[in-house]
Amino acid sequence: MRPTHIEDYLITVRLGQWFGWSDSKNKVYANLIVHDGGSKPSESDCTNGLKALQDAWDLENDSYKSKRRTEYPSIADQLDDIYHNGIDGWKATIKTTKDKYAKG
Amino acid sequence: MSKTVITLPSFGLTDPGADKTIMWDDSASALAITGPGGDKHTLVGSVWRLNTSFTGDANPIDANLEVVDTDGYGSLGSAMSESSGIFTFPSTGVWYIKAQLGCSSTGAIAYHTIAIHTTTDNSSYGSAADCNANFAHSSGTYHGSASCDCILDVTDTANCKVKFVVDNAASHSTKGNTGNNSTYFVFIRLGDT
Numbered sequence: 001m002r003p004t005h006i007e008d009y010l011i012t013v014r015l016g017q018w019f020g021w022s023d024s025k026n027k028v029y030a031n032l033i034v035h036d037g038g039s040k041p042s043e044s045d046c047t048n049g050l051k052a053l054q055d056a057w058d059l060e061n062d063s064y065k066s067k068r069r070t071e072y073p074s075i076a077d078q079l080d081d082i083y084h085n086g087i088d089g090w091k092a093t094i095k096t097t098k099d100k101y102a103k104g
Numbered sequence: 105m106s107k108t109v110i111t112l113p114s115f116g117l118t119d120p121g122a123d124k125t126i127m128w129d130d131s132a133s134a135l136a137i138t139g140p141g142g143d144k145h146t147l148v149g150s151v152w153r154l155n156t157s158f159t160g161d162a163n164p165i166d167a168n169l170e171v172v173d174t175d176g177y178g179s180l181g182s183a184m185s186e187s188s189g190i191f192t193f194p195s196t197g198v199w200y201i202k203a204q205l206g207c208s209s210t211g212a213i214a215y216h217t218i219a220i221h222t223t224t225d226n227s228s229y230g231s232a233a234d235c236n237a238n239f240a241h242s243s244g245t246y247h248g249s250a251s252c253d254c255i256l257d258v259t260d261t262a263n264c265k266v267k268f269v270v271d272n273a274a275s276h277s278t279k280g281n282t283g284n285n286s287t288y289f290v291f292i293r294l295g296d297t
Contacts, residue, residue, distance in 0.1 A: 001208075007157055011277050015160025016169040024155040024282035030155065035167050059285060060244065 002057050006032075009049035013041060064101040071097045126259075130265070143282050148181030148194065148293035154280035164189030164221070164267035165287075170278055175284065184291050191259045191266045197293045202253040203268050205278065206286035209239040209246055212275030213218075216248065219269045226263040232256065238278070247279075253290075255286050 003009070007027060010019050018036040021027050029043045041049070068101060073081065073093065082090045124215030139197040141159035153277050156168035171179070194198060205218035219234035237248030258264040268289060 001247070011157050011159045015158075015274065017156075017158045017162055017165065019158075020168040021282075024168070027156075028281070040287050059247075 001049060002061070003053040005026065006046040009046055009053055012049070012053070026037050064103055067101040068103060069083050071100070146181065146195070146197065146295070147294060148197075149291060150179040150181075150184055151177065151285065151288055151290050152184065152191075153184065153282075153285050154278065154289035155282035156280040157277050159275075159277050159281070161272070162189075162270045164269055165278075170282065172285060172288070174282075182295065189267050191289075191291070192294075193261050193264065193266075193291070195293065196258050196261060196297050197263075197297055198295050199256050199258050200253065200285070200292040200294055201256060201266055202251060202289070202290035203233070203235075203288065204251040204285070204288050204290075205235070205237060205249060205270070206281075207237050207248050207250075207276050207278050209248070209276045210239070211242075211243050211245075213240055213242055214274055214275065214297070216237070216250075216276045216278075217269075217271040218250060218252065218278075221250060221267050221269055222252050222254070224264050226265055229268075232266075234248065255294070257297050266273070 005027065006029065010032075016036065018034060018038060020033050020035055022031045029046055032040065032046075034040045046082070050068050061074050072078070078090060078093075085093075151172045152169055153172055154165060154168055155170045155268065158168075169186055169189075171183065184194060185192045201220055201222075202218050203218050205216070207216045215238045217234055217236050220232045221229040222232045223229045232254040234254035235250040235252035237250040239246055239248060256264060256266065276288040
């Protein structure tokens, strides 16, 4: 699930139940409270942190890397390809997918 | 005290000669079913939930807890009370307790445990029930759930208490939500102790 809220970032900052909301029905930065006496991330920390999580998620789930990963033949099929067609034949098979989803 | 008594006909009962009585007791704000032996089954129930996610262990879960208040939720009888993660029962009786865990893991092969810890002396807690969500992927984000339950004979509300513990969750998130039940706790009074 793609991160969509600053809470997705906040749970990565420290372990435990260190934060909460003064109004749990309105989880905006202004309502962020700290339970453990530790530091409170700034609003820009939260928005930048969320953006970084979203970028990482997109790279993992919605990028050339993830599309290639789902289309490559299984390891067993690739080994079979190498056995029957040699390394050059296997590279040709893999290149088909690489060309289809170029780095972007 | 205002009471409305309805006496049921005896059909379908294992003891056809004994009528059963359902009584609404306004003073107790609860439904009481009285059997022929006089044993009462006062129905009391409520659901609490975690409203904010967290990562790591908690012993007990002691923050961001709320009574469910959305999507037509209703409870019966007096409410449970909670302080610093310790739940106190509103009345003695035999209580059913359920802990439901919602969790997620990003790139960690491990399990994530939630447990119900009970005490009968308001001091020494034991694990009455636990359960695990297991994650077996070294990359990507995966979601899991697990639940466990137990029955506690609450003979004394000052000494019989319950708390909920999350363990081995360093790389996992225990999911909380204020809009629906993700990690939540059910308390139902089944009958007299």
